[in-house]
Amino acid sequence: MLKQTEGSHAVAEAVALCRPDVICAYPISPQTHIVEGLGELVKSGALAPCEFINVESEFAAMSVAIGSSAAGARTYTATASQGLLFMAEAVYNASGLGLPIIMTVANRAIGAPINIWNDHSDSMSQRDSGWLQLFAETNQEALDLHIQAFKLAEELSMPVMVCMDGFILTHACERVDIPEQAEVDAFLPPYEPRQILDPAEPVSIGAMVGPEAFMEVRYLAHAKQLSALEHIPRIAEEFEARFGRKSGGLVRAYRCEDAETIVVALGSVIGTLKETIDALRDDGVRIGVLGIQSFRPFPLAAVRAALQRARRVVVLEKSFCVGLGGVVSTDVRLALSGLQLHGYTVVAGLGGRAITKASLDRMLRDAAADLLQPLTFLDLDWRIVQRQLEREAQTRKSGPIAENLLRDVGTMAAKVA
Amino acid sequence: MQQQPPRSLRSLPPEGAVGDLGAAQRSPQQVKFYQTGTFTVGNRLLSPEQRTVQASIERSNSLNSGHRACQGCGEALGARYAIDAAMRATAKQLIAANATGCLEVFSTPYPESSWQLPWIHSLFGNAAAVGTGIAAALKVKALKGGGTQSDVRVIAQGGDGGTTDIGFGCLSGMFERNDDVLYICYDNEAYMNTGVQRSSATPPAARTATTMAVGDQPGADFGKGKNVPLIAMAHEIPYVATATVADLHDLEAKVERAMSIRGARYLHILVPCPLGWGSASHDTIRLARLARETGIFPVFEAEHGEVTRVTKIRHRVPVEEYLRPQRRFAHLFGATGRADMLARIQADADRNIRRYRLLDEEAAA
Numbered sequence: 001m002l003k004q005t006e007g008s009h010a011v012a013e014a015v016a017l018c019r020p021d022v023i024c025a026y027p028i029s030p031q032t033h034i035v036e037g038l039g040e041l042v043k044s045g046a047l048a049p050c051e052f053i054n055v056e057s058e059f060a061a062m063s064v065a066i067g068s069s070a071a072g073a074r075t076y077t078a079t080a081s082q083g084l085l086f087m088a089e090a091v092y093n094a095s096g097l098g099l100p101i102i103m104t105v106a107n108r109a110i111g112a113p114i115n116i117w118n119d120h121s122d123s124m125s126q127r128d129s130g131w132l133q134l135f136a137e138t139n140q141e142a143l144d145l146h147i148q149a150f151k152l153a154e155e156l157s158m159p160v161m162v163c164m165d166g167f168i169l170t171h172a173c174e175r176v177d178i179p180e181q182a183e184v185d186a187f188l189p190p191y192e193p194r195q196i197l198d199p200a201e202p203v204s205i206g207a208m209v210g211p212e213a214f215m216e217v218r219y220l221a222h223a224k225q226l227s228a229l230e231h232i233p234r235i236a237e238e239f240e241a242r243f244g245r246k247s248g249g250l251v252r253a254y255r256c257e258d259a260e261t262i263v264v265a266l267g268s269v270i271g272t273l274k275e276t277i278d279a280l281r282d283d284g285v286r287i288g289v290l291g292i293q294s295f296r297p298f299p300l301a302a303v304r305a306a307l308q309r310a311r312r313v314v315v316l317e318k319s320f321c322v323g324l325g326g327v328v329s330t331d332v333r334l335a336l337s338g339l340q341l342h343g344y345t346v347v348a349g350l351g352g353r354a355i356t357k358a359s360l361d362r363m364l365r366d367a368a369a370d371l372l373q374p375l376t377f378l379d380l381d382w383r384i385v386q387r388q389l390e391r392e393a394q395t396r397k398s399g400p401i402a403e404n405l406l407r408d409v410g411t412m413a414a415k416v417a
Numbered sequence: 418m419q420q421q422p423p424r425s426l427r428s429l430p431p432e433g434a435v436g437d438l439g440a441a442q443r444s445p446q447q448v449k450f451y452q453t454g455t456f457t458v459g460n461r462l463l464s465p466e467q468r469t470v471q472a473s474i475e476r477s478n479s480l481n482s483g484h485r486a487c488q489g490c491g492e493a494l495g496a497r498y499a500i501d502a503a504m505r506a507t508a509k510q511l512i513a514a515n516a517t518g519c520l521e522v523f524s525t526p527y528p529e530s531s532w533q534l535p536w537i538h539s540l541f542g543n544a545a546a547v548g549t550g551i552a553a554a555l556k557v558k559a560l561k562g563g564g565t566q567s568d569v570r571v572i573a574q575g576g577d578g579g580t581t582d583i584g585f586g587c588l589s590g591m592f593e594r595n596d597d598v599l600y601i602c603y604d605n606e607a608y609m610n611t612g613v614q615r616s617s618a619t620p621p622a623a624r625t626a627t628t629m630a631v632g633d634q635p636g637a638d639f640g641k642g643k644n645v646p647l648i649a650m651a652h653e654i655p656y657v658a659t660a661t662v663a664d665l666h667d668l669e670a671k672v673e674r675a676m677s678i679r680g681a682r683y684l685h686i687l688v689p690c691p692l693g694w695g696s697a698s699h700d701t702i703r704l705a706r707l708a709r710e711t712g713i714f715p716v717f718e719a720e721h722g723e724v725t726r727v728t729k730i731r732h733r734v735p736v737e738e739y740l741r742p743q744r745r746f747a748h749l750f751g752a753t754g755r756a757d758m759l760a761r762i763q764a765d766a767d768r769n770i771r772r773y774r775l776l777d778e779e780a781a782a
Contacts, residue, residue, distance in 0.1 A: 067550020
């Protein structure tokens with residue numbers, strides 16, 4: 001059914017169509033509308049039976065999810081940013097125990113300085129947690145990925161994070177196609193747990209494991225992620241066959257066939273990149289974009305295959321590894337081992353800094369001419385950076401950094417260009 | 418002096434003393450429920466239905482033999498009593514969530530598990546929340562099966578560190594939502610698993626690895642720490658109780674009572690730790706009893722925030738008798754002893770006695 005709705009609400013409806021048994025809710029922007037939408041469906045009786053639990057923290061949200069999933073319930077929660085960090089211990093625990101929990105991460109920056117806007121720092125901080133991480137480009141894909149994620153998680157008995165850009169997707173009202181319940185039921189079978197807490201067949205789950213078996217348990221998690229490299233495209237194909245649209249998969253190339261320059265990116269910025277690239281193509285620049293839908297497992301072979309005929313690769317990422325540079329770039333470089341490619345890392349959009357077509361156009365023309373710095377910060381305001389560096393050189397008691405910079409910037413609307 | 422019997426023993430003759438075997442042809446001997454001097458419960462002399470779960474060949478041995486607890490471990494004892502009692506109360510329809518800590522470590526070195534019931538360990542600070550999740554899953558399963566509530570019940574358990582400190586947020590959340598979980602805290606008054614560090618349940622003056630017995634104020638500070646049974650009562654949950662491993666009947670009865678109620682319940686069991694307390698392993702039961710008889714550890718039940726029953730002190734003893742056998746309090750005694758600190762501990766015990774009315778009015782006067 002076609003519907004004009006907010007991204008968060010589209011996701012709430014998709015999750016409800018998957019018939020979750022237990023939903024844990026704790027508010028954090030920009031995820032809040034998702035659990036609010038689900039809460040209303042449960043409270044009204046439209047989604048039943050389902051336990052909607054208002055927990056006291058994100059740590060509790062994931063912990064309740066661990067208990068309910070281990071007791072055989074299809075379990076969902078959502079979070080973002082500080083919330084994901086606050087639950088980090090339980091995030092690792094859920095994957096270590098092999099519990100197929102689904103969690104939406106409405107991607108948002110991590111403080112300090114506190115910032116509610118979009119970037120990918122939160123998900124990236126958990127990239128080694130053992131969770132699968134799928135990134136949505138559009139609201140339709142976010143909706144579709146949730147339905148695929150339950151199937152994927154339950155087949156593997158591993159948890160899946162569906163990552164969607166905070167505000168840019170969660171709060172954008174767009175047309176989406178919401179599937180029928182019968183179609184989702186046919187696509188997603190009832191949950192059959194591999195392990196369950198059941199008095200009829202008592203098991204101990206979560207025992208201490210020493211050096212004699214720990215590495216093997218960890219390896220098996222890796223083996224599951226490797227097998228997901230086959231499950232993810234197959235599930236995307238099954239989804240397309242039933243619902244008639246392409247969503248998910250490992251990677252998606254756009255105008256890459258003869259491209260000399262390929263931009264690699266995750267999430268909603270792919271849309272802006274496509275438009276920018278169309279314009280560059282009109283000017284004769286041979287350029288394309290490779291979207292990564294599955295960040296964990298990281299599809300090394302698919303990325304390599306898509307990039308190997310290009311001359312240069314620009315990784316545009318909304319995340320930043322302080323002290324090194326790119327996060328996604330590091331993985332892309334690994335995929336390109338042995339290939340003679342120029343590689344650029346462009347850190348962009350941190351804390352919601354708008355990534356405009358104009359900026360992308362400038363940056364990509366520089367890249368195509370090999371004028372780009374290996375590590376570029378898109379639209380960084382060097383003026384206020386220099387001012388703070390000078391201040392720190394001049395005086396020991398230079399004061400709090402963020403507040404100094406805000407004073408230097410002065411009163412203004414959020415920076416967009 | 419009078420002893421308040423726990424509920425399930427109410428069929429016994431009241432207040433202590435005299436047991437009734439019920440029929441004329443039985444021995445005319447009067448059974449002293451608490452026999453003078455020995456405190457032996459006298460199981461053999463009771464009718465079968467009044468005997469402890471532990472005395473029954475039907476006991477489920479939920480925490481089976483072969484685990485690796487220390488000799489004289491109060492926590493192993495408390496867990497065994499409590500979980501077996503809960504298994505009987507629920508006809509073995511029980512799932513346990515366990516916090517990280519001694520109980521978790523000594524019971525499940527992989528791949529050997531001592532647990533004879535479905536059991537999960539997730540993290541140090543989330544046992545109550547994991548319990549909530551299990552209860553929620555069970556409820557949905559019951560609703561899907563056409564029922565209204567699950568017959569399978571949930572216990573979450575942990576030590577004092579996992580309960581009063583790191584797991585406190587999840588515990589309070591579980592209480593506040595009145596989730597259908599019985600949380601059991603086995604309180605041995607410090608982080609024993611990591612090597613005896615202070616927790617918020619460590620009593621004043623106690624030596625731990627982080628409250629050293631040196632300086633002007635040796636041991637843990639006075640005026641710090643938290644009373645989680647009282648905090649649980651402040652949540653006005655249906656049931657809160659304290660117990661010790663010195664009184665098996667009372668502990669089992671409280672577990673049974675707890676399992677007869679739906680919603681959030683809290684049971685706080687004092688479990689002496691020979692390793693951390695520096696006590697003889699054969700003194701575990703004696704110390705637990707002395708904690709009660711000094712007034713240091715009040716044993717009571719509360720429903721919806723109101724104290725409904727207290728276990729009276731039978732033979733009041735000065736706190737010294739409880740403290741002296743424990744090396745964690747050694748700096749209070751001897752030539753360089755600290756009479757001032759002993760007096761403060763005695764004053765705290767006296768306050769408990771007043772606050773919970775642990776003595777009969779007459780004896781108190």
